[in-house]
Amino acid sequence: MIKQTALKYLGYSNQELSDSFLELLDTCEKEVKELSHFKATYVISKLQAPFILTAFDLRVDSNDLIEALGSCKEIAIIACTLGSEIDSRTRYYHSLDMQKAVVFDAVASAYVEACCDAYEDEVFGKNHSFRYAPGYGDIPLELNQQLCKLMNLHKKIGVSLDASSLFVPMKSMTGFVGLHMDKQKKSCKSCTQKEHCEYLKRGSTCY
Amino acid sequence: MLLEQLKKRVLVFDGAMGTQLQNIGLKAGDIPEEYNITRKEDMIRIHKSYLDAGADFISTNTFGCSPYKMADSLYELEDLITHAIDNANQAKIGVDREVYIAYDMGPIGQLLEPMGTLSFDEAYEQFKVQVEFAKDKVDAFIVETMTDIYEVKAAILAIKETCDLPIIVSMTFEANGRSLTGTDPLTFVNVVEGLGADVLGVNCSLGPKELLPIVEEILAVARIPMIVQPNAGLPCLEHGETHYHLTSEEYAMYAHRFVEMGVSIIGGCCGTTPAFIQEAKKASELGLHFTPAKKKTRVSSGSKTVTFENQVIVCGERLNPTGKKKLKQALLDEKYDEVLREAIHQQEAGADILDVNVGVPGIDESQVMTKVVKMIQEVINLPLQMDSSSPEALEKACRYYNGRPLINSINAKPEVMHNILPIAKKYGGVVIGLTLADQIPLLASERVQLAKDMIKQAEAYGIHPKDVIIDCLTLTASAQQKEVQETLRALQMVKELGHHTVLGVSNVSFGLPNRPLLNRTFLTMAMQAGLDLPIINPLDFELMSTIDAFNVITNQDVDSTKYIAHQANVTVEKKVVQHHTNTTQSFDQMSLYDAIIRGLKDEVHTLATQELETKQPLDIVQDIVIPALNQVGDDYESGKIFLPQLIQSAETTKVAFEVLQSRMQGSSATKKGPIIMATVEGDIHDIGKNIVKVVLESYGYEVIDLGKNVPVQSVVDAFLKYKPKAIGLSALMTTTVVSMKKTIEALRQYDEVCPIMVGGAVLTQEIADEIHADYYGVDAMATVKIVQQIIG
Numbered sequence: 001m002i003k004q005t006a007l008k009y010l011g012y013s014n015q016e017l018s019d020s021f022l023e024l025l026d027t028c029e030k031e032v033k034e035l036s037h038f039k040a041t042y043v044i045s046k047l048q049a050p051f052i053l054t055a056f057d058l059r060v061d062s063n064d065l066i067e068a069l070g071s072c073k074e075i076a077i078i079a080c081t082l083g084s085e086i087d088s089r090t091r092y093y094h095s096l097d098m099q100k101a102v103v104f105d106a107v108a109s110a111y112v113e114a115c116c117d118a119y120e121d122e123v124f125g126k127n128h129s130f131r132y133a134p135g136y137g138d139i140p141l142e143l144n145q146q147l148c149k150l151m152n153l154h155k156k157i158g159v160s161l162d163a164s165s166l167f168v169p170m171k172s173m174t175g176f177v178g179l180h181m182d183k184q185k186k187s188c189k190s191c192t193q194k195e196h197c198e199y200l201k202r203g204s205t206c207y
Numbered sequence: 208m209l210l211e212q213l214k215k216r217v218l219v220f221d222g223a224m225g226t227q228l229q230n231i232g233l234k235a236g237d238i239p240e241e242y243n244i245t246r247k248e249d250m251i252r253i254h255k256s257y258l259d260a261g262a263d264f265i266s267t268n269t270f271g272c273s274p275y276k277m278a279d280s281l282y283e284l285e286d287l288i289t290h291a292i293d294n295a296n297q298a299k300i301g302v303d304r305e306v307y308i309a310y311d312m313g314p315i316g317q318l319l320e321p322m323g324t325l326s327f328d329e330a331y332e333q334f335k336v337q338v339e340f341a342k343d344k345v346d347a348f349i350v351e352t353m354t355d356i357y358e359v360k361a362a363i364l365a366i367k368e369t370c371d372l373p374i375i376v377s378m379t380f381e382a383n384g385r386s387l388t389g390t391d392p393l394t395f396v397n398v399v400e401g402l403g404a405d406v407l408g409v410n411c412s413l414g415p416k417e418l419l420p421i422v423e424e425i426l427a428v429a430r431i432p433m434i435v436q437p438n439a440g441l442p443c444l445e446h447g448e449t450h451y452h453l454t455s456e457e458y459a460m461y462a463h464r465f466v467e468m469g470v471s472i473i474g475g476c477c478g479t480t481p482a483f484i485q486e487a488k489k490a491s492e493l494g495l496h497f498t499p500a501k502k503k504t505r506v507s508s509g510s511k512t513v514t515f516e517n518q519v520i521v522c523g524e525r526l527n528p529t530g531k532k533k534l535k536q537a538l539l540d541e542k543y544d545e546v547l548r549e550a551i552h553q554q555e556a557g558a559d560i561l562d563v564n565v566g567v568p569g570i571d572e573s574q575v576m577t578k579v580v581k582m583i584q585e586v587i588n589l590p591l592q593m594d595s596s597s598p599e600a601l602e603k604a605c606r607y608y609n610g611r612p613l614i615n616s617i618n619a620k621p622e623v624m625h626n627i628l629p630i631a632k633k634y635g636g637v638v639i640g641l642t643l644a645d646q647i648p649l650l651a652s653e654r655v656q657l658a659k660d661m662i663k664q665a666e667a668y669g670i671h672p673k674d675v676i677i678d679c680l681t682l683t684a685s686a687q688q689k690e691v692q693e694t695l696r697a698l699q700m701v702k703e704l705g706h707h708t709v710l711g712v713s714n715v716s717f718g719l720p721n722r723p724l725l726n727r728t729f730l731t732m733a734m735q736a737g738l739d740l741p742i743i744n745p746l747d748f749e750l751m752s753t754i755d756a757f758n759v760i761t762n763q764d765v766d767s768t769k770y771i772a773h774q775a776n777v778t779v780e781k782k783v784v785q786h787h788t789n790t791t792q793s794f795d796q797m798s799l800y801d802a803i804i805r806g807l808k809d810e811v812h813t814l815a816t817q818e819l820e821t822k823q824p825l826d827i828v829q830d831i832v833i834p835a836l837n838q839v840g841d842d843y844e845s846g847k848i849f850l851p852q853l854i855q856s857a858e859t860t861k862v863a864f865e866v867l868q869s870r871m872q873g874s875s876a877t878k879k880g881p882i883i884m885a886t887v888e889g890d891i892h893d894i895g896k897n898i899v900k901v902v903l904e905s906y907g908y909e910v911i912d913l914g915k916n917v918p919v920q921s922v923v924d925a926f927l928k929y930k931p932k933a934i935g936l937s938a939l940m941t942t943t944v945v946s947m948k949k950t951i952e953a954l955r956q957y958d959e960v961c962p963i964m965v966g967g968a969v970l971t972q973e974i975a976d977e978i979h980a981d982y983y984g985v986d987a988m989a990t991v992k993i994v995q996q997i998i999g
Contacts, residue, residue, distance in 0.1 A: 011849045018805075021851065037381070043235070044447035055447075056235055076447065084388050087322050092586045094894070095547040098901045099806075099854040105894055123444075141940075149279075150236045158354055158387035160318050164889045164942040168318040196971055202846065 002029055005110035010103065013202045024100060028107040032082075035089055036108075038115045039157040040080035042123065043150075044179070047075050056150045064137035065176060069129060072178040076124060078131065079151055080116045081159045081172035082108060090170075112171040120177055130183050131175035137191060139176075141165060147174050209307050209347055209373050210405060212263075213432050217466055217491035220264045220436055220474025221257035222484045226451075228253075228268075238280050243268050243290040250291075254298030260481035261488025263306060264474070265298060266349055267291040269341075270313040273333045288340040296344075307346040309375065312337055312362060319357050321585040322388070324891060324916055327607055330358055334365035342370040351377040351436070352411045352476075354387040356398055356509050357609040363402045364606075375406040375472075377434055380421050382413060389510040389588075392424040394610070397505045397512050400430055401611040401635020408434030411476045414441050414453050415461030422465060430499040432471035437461070439478030451478025458483050462490035469497040504673045504707050506560065506590040506637050509609040513559050513590050515676075515707045515739050518763050519754050522592055522613075522742040523558030524711065525549050526579075528567045538567050538575065541911065543582055550583045556745035560613060561587070563604075564594035572600040577607050584609050593636070598626040605634040612636050616678065619644040619657040628668040638665065639709050641678045642697065649687075651696035654679050658701050676707045676740060684725065685718035691729075695736045702737030709740040712750075727753040799827070799863065803835035804842075806855030808862060815866040824867040828907065832867075836860060836906055840988050853987065854898060860905035878909040879998050883925050884935040885913035887950055890943040895967060899935065902987040908994060919950045926954060931961055932998045935990065936980075938967040948978040955979065962997050964990060 003025050045055030051066050052059045053075060069075060086108050093101035120128055134143040144165060153159040159172045167173070186207050188194050199206050212218060228239050231249050243250055254265045269291045271277070277284050288310075295308045315333045317325045338348070350362045359376060366374050376399050378386055385391050399407045407429060409421055415437040422435055440453030462473055473490060475483045504515035513520055526549055528535040537545035553561055563583065565575045572595060580591060592613035593604045605612055616639040617627045631638045640661040642654035658677045665675050679697040682690045698708050710733055716725035727750050730741055734757050743750055755773055758764035799814040801807075818827050839856040842848045848856075884900055886893040893915040900910050913925055926934065934954065938947045947965060954960045965980040975983035984990035 010851055013846055013849065015847060015849050015852065021855075024851075037383070037387075041444065042447055084322055088389070088586075088588075090894075091321070092551070094897055095544060095586050096551055098858060098897055099851050102854055102894065102898065103851050141942075146236075152235075154314065154316050155352070160316060160323065162318065162324040162889075162891060164324075164940050166890075166892070166940060168323040168891075170892070 002107065002110045002114055005113065006103070006106040008199075008204065008206070009106040009109055011198065011202065013204060024103055025107070028100065028104045029111075031089065032086065032104065032107045032111050035083075035085040036111060036115070037083035037085065038080065038112075038119075039083065040078060040116065040119045041151065041153070041156045042076045042078040044074055044076050047072055053077065056146075058146060058150065060139070060143065062137065062139045065132055065139055068132055068184065069176060069178040072129075072181060074179040076120075076128070076177045076179055077147065077151065077174070078116065078120065078177055079147065079153050079157060079159060079172070079174045080112065080119065081157050081167070081169055082112050082115070083158070083171075084169045086171050087169045108171045112173060116173060116175070124177065124179055127180055127182065129178035129181055130186065131173075131177050133173055133175040144174055212305070213406070213471055215495065217470070217493070217495055218263040218472045219261050219484060219487045219491050220434065220472050221254070221262040221266055222260075222475035222479035222481065223439075223477050224253070224266070224268055224270065226478055226480070238271070238277070240268060240270075240272055240277065240287045240291065241280060241282060243287055243294055244282055247290070247294060250294040251297045254295055256481045257484050258298060258302050258306060260484035261491075262474070262484050263304075264309050264347075264472075265295040265306065266309045266311040267295050267341075267345070268311070269337070270311050270352070271316070272312070272337055273315040274336055275333060276316045284336065285340050288337065289344075292341060292344045308344075309347045309349040310337070310341040310345040312348065312350045313352050314354065314358060319355055319361075320916075321581065324889065327357065327361055330361040331365050334362045335369060338366050338369045342372060345372070347373040347375060347405075349375040349377065351375075353378045356386070356388070356390045356395060359399065360402060360609065363399070363404060367403060373405040374403075375408070375434055376404045377408045377410045377436065379412045380409055380418075382417055384421055384424070385510075391510065391512070392421055393428055393505075393514075394507045394510060394512045396425055396428050397507045398509075398611050398635065403633075403635070404431065406432045406434050406472060408436070408470075408472070410434075410436035410474075411438055414438050414451075415458060415465070417441060419461070419464070422468060422470065426469045426500070428500045428503075430502060432497055433469065434472035434474070435465050435470045436474040436476045437479075438476045439480075439483065442477065453478070455480070455482040455486050459486035459490065462487050463493060466490045466493045467496055471495065471497050502671055502673050504637060504676065505611065506592075506613050507610040508584065508588045508590045511588045511590065512611075519734055519738065519757065520559045520740050521557065521745055521751070521754065522560040522562055522709070522740055523550075523553035523556075523745045524562050524713075524742045525553055525744055525746065526562060527564040527594065529564070535567050538565055538570060543579065544912070546579055547582060547586060550587055553745045554587050554589055556748075557751055558589065558745040560590050560592055560740075562592040562594045562615065562742060564615075565600075566595060566597075572597050573603045576600045576604045580604050580608055592639075598630065601627060602630050605630055605636055608634070613676075614638045616641050617661060618642075619660050624661065624664050628665055628670060631665075631674070632668050632670055637674045637676060638670065639676050639678050640665075642680055647680055647682070649690050649693060651679075651693045651700060654693070654697040655700045655704075658697075658706065659704075662706065672706065676709045677701045678709045678711075681710050681712060681714040681729070683717045684715050691715060695732055698733060698738060699736045707739045708737055709742065710738055711742045713743065723747065723749055726750060730754070731757060799831050800835045803832065803856055803860050803863065804838060806852060806859045808855070808859045811859050811862050812866060815863045819867070819870055824871045827867055828864075832860060832863060833906075840991065843988055850898070854901060857902045857905035857987075861901065864905070864907060879907055880909040880933070881911050881929055881931045882908055882933045882935060882994065882998075883911050883913060883922070883929060883931045884937070885917040885922055885925075885950075886915040886937045886939075887922075887943055887946040888916060888918050889946050890938050890940070891915045892939040893937065895939075896935070896937040899937075899966065899984070899987045899990050902991060903994060906991055906995075908998070919946070919953050922950050923953050926957070926960065933962050933964060933994055934960075935964045935966065935984070937965070939969060941969050944969060944974060944978065947980075951979055964993055966990060 045053040135141040162168050299306050319325045348366050353359045418437050439451035442449045473487045594615040595601050614636040617624050618641040642657040648654050662672045662675050679694045684691050712730050715729040716722035755770045759767045759770045802811040802814050843853045886896050938944050962981040964982040964984050965975050966984040972983050982993045
């Protein structure tokens with residue numbers, strides 16, 4: 001699963017893969033798993049219409065969130081990371097072997113998603129929505145600034161934001177998860193990138 | 208006096224502040240430090256409750272008072288700090304025993320370079336501002352809950368360079384025994400002791416049970432008193448809320464244990480209450496059990512420590528431009544990729560420490576050395592040896608180095624010692640001392656005397672004798688054959704005096720044939736005489752094998768495990784290589800063209816060399832390499848291959864180019880460009896830029912890579928210096944496109960500026976037009992086409 005997702009991130013569309021490439025993929029998966037220190041934290045909040053998280057008194061202006069989770073009673077706001085050793089190793093490969101750097105990076109992206117999915121199932125049970133992250137659709141990316149402070153992410157899981165509001169360590173995510181509900185069907189309908197989407201051009205999707 | 212008391216008894220620190228504030232109404236998103244002003248009475252009451260429970264310290268409610276975190280506050284930083292200290296003073300009223308006010312500094316809240324964008328100097332300022340406000344009003348500083356040892360260094364220096372107050376440093380470790388940024392307890396102790404802290408220890412994240420092994424690890428090596436402040440157990444996330452379940456009775460048991468183990472200050476972190484501190488007080492009455500550990504010679508990076516004991520430690524010598532034309536040129540051209548690769552290869556070959564020397568006439572040694580040290584540390588965790596004859600370069604390099612460095616070197620000349628020993632003292636450096644003054648003494652006894660003089664002088668500067676490593680100077684056999692043995696005699700005598708020794712080995716064979724034979728024989732004799740730190744070429748497999756063999760014979764490599772692993776492989780590898788080429792195509796049938804198409808990095812070197820037997824380099828480029836690359840490009844665009852395969856072919860072509868370049872007359876003959884590339888200011892994501900760089904280089908373009916988070920002015924300076932044919936800028940996010948715009952504006956001030964290309968995940972043609980770029984490259988291949996259009 002992780003390797004397939006990683007291949008998708010790398011732009012794979014049924015090209016022929018050599019044995020040495022498949023070995024590289026395996027090695028990267030093994031290394032990512034060894035070097036990751038997955039940490040996660042969450043807060044559960046009641047929801048007030050249209051989309052106010054009562055736990056933080058935080059209002060989110062996003063039609064996509066309202067549409068996806070507006071009917072929920074309870075929302076979990078989740079944050080997680082694979083840790084900084086992944087960043088270190090990626091840097092190392094940049095200097096040594098760019099191909100490995102790119103594959104390693106894609107595998108790490110796939111792995112953090114998989115770890116977060118597993119964590120959600122473990123903590124919230126199977127009845128929860130997909131994860132909706134700041135930066136997707138019209139969910140403002142700036143929200144991460146507030147979430148970082150409100151959830152004390154630096155202290156809890158060692159995650160902070162750099163000068164351009166991107167997470168450090170790089171393989172870190174936040175997201176909103178609707179509790180006590182089923183996953184909805186995913187679609188490209190509301191994505192802001194659909195005009196320029198490289199996946200769609202290849203006949204694929206990012207999910 | 209605090210430091211006096213620490214020699215006599217166990218002291219008690221206070222307990223959790225955050226937990227107490229949550230109990231009186233602190234909500235997520237509130238700024239706890241504002242309570243110093245808005246809830247003064249409550250703050251004084253909380254401080255008093257810990258004093259009543261028996262605490263000897265009050266830590267001020269200033270944990271988050273970095274300017275970065277307090278930027279959102281309605282109150283001025285100075286006011287928050289002044290009120291915090293005032294509240295602590297008020298709580299002291301009526302307490303008739305000695306109580307210490309410790310100014311509490313927590314992490315800044317942003318990650319330092321190289322992982323983040325906060326520079327060391329900026330971090331230093333964040334701490335210095337606080338120290339200035341507090342220094343005249345408190346008894347000590349505590350820097351706690353730290354996860355990054357580099358940030359710790361900035362804090363310690365900020366305090367030490369501003370006042371003389373005692374410094375307590377406490378780090379947070381995970382259950383796996385390392386901090387979040389990968390620092391182990393031994394490295395923490397070594398670095399912090401080297402920087403001159405007065406107390407060190409651990410707090411937060413874990414309960415006392417989980418902290419036991421970490422406390423044990425620290426006490427085994429610590430030479431200064433230790434502080435422990437556990438959480439009230441591991442934090443439990445229940446329905447999104449954090450709870451701590453350890454009772455004060457359970458805590459009491461551990462507090463007693465910690466004191467018996469040798470802890471000098473005991474307190475509590477998250478979840479603890481005055482009841483816990485009462486237990487701490489009872490435990491403190493067991494009396495002081497601390498004895499400093501034995502002093503050992505240790506150097507560290509941020510995440511690895513090398514201890515000098517019985518095993519030989521290898522220092523890699525290759526990062527030294529003397530006699531290395533390629534490295535010299537790389538430093539002059541600012542091609543730091545070459546330098547990094549040299550460092551990585553040495554690490555992979557088994558070096559324990561790396562020497563770093565950038566002394567080339569015509570470069571700013573201070574600036575380049577600091578840059579190179581930072582770059583290497585981003586990618587390698589070996590401790591580094593700072594090698595320079597310029598005190599300025601050494602000072603700067605040691606300051607920005609993350610860890611506890613080796614310093615190469617001092618000698619017995621007074622002015623050299625006076626210039627460099629203070630640097631070693633300040634940054635905790637272990638110093639190499641060369642046994643020479645105005646001349647190299649011929650006799651062993653004379654060299655030993657100089658060694659003693661240097662160690663005495665180092666002690667006068669507060670440097671422990673074990674932190675000086677003596678170099679008895681390897682002389683050249685062809686010029687001073689009688690004196691070579693004096694080196695070995697001197698080495699033995701120095702070792703018997705109890706000091707560690709170092710030698711640059713290859714000097715012995717200069718001017719004689721079969722240098723490797725002399726080198727490894729001399730190395731063996733020197734190790735037998737007591738050499739601890741040979742400075743050698745780790746890529747010399749025979750020389751490294753000599754050390755392997757020595758370790759077997761001296762019973763250091765028990766069961767010869769390492770020896771077998773290294774030496775058995777030699778024969779096996781040869782077989783594997785032959786087998787591999789038989790399973791693909793036989794050498795006669797595979798062509799250079801095929802190797803590039805298929806991205807066969809291992810074969811391409813031989814194939815390119817073979818082609819050179821019958822063809823001119825330029826013809827090979829025109830007739831084979833460029834057509835192969837074009838095919839690769841077409842295959843990528845048609846979807847026959849995808850990104851990793853494109854990169855593989857590009858990296859293969861680079862290897863081919865290196866072979867061809869070495870034969871071409873006039874190195875600028877086929878180098879087209881240069882092209883400057885940079886990821887703009889504020890952005891640390893450079894994977895896209897690096898992919899484009901590799902592909903451009905595979906087409907024979909010279910690329911000058913300015914790196915990531917490149918300030919606007921640096922791009923302009925590079926444009927003026929290198930006069931490139933094109934500039935490529937990369938940015939990942941809408942937030943950093945702003946920097947891209949500013950960079951382009953600054954460049955456009957020059958009428959003669961070359962074409963500017965932009966790329967990155969967020970870029971589109973519309974945005975590129977908006978910010979006045981000349982071209983938009985959607986991916987690596989598109990960028991190549993643009994560059995071919997501009998340069999040809």
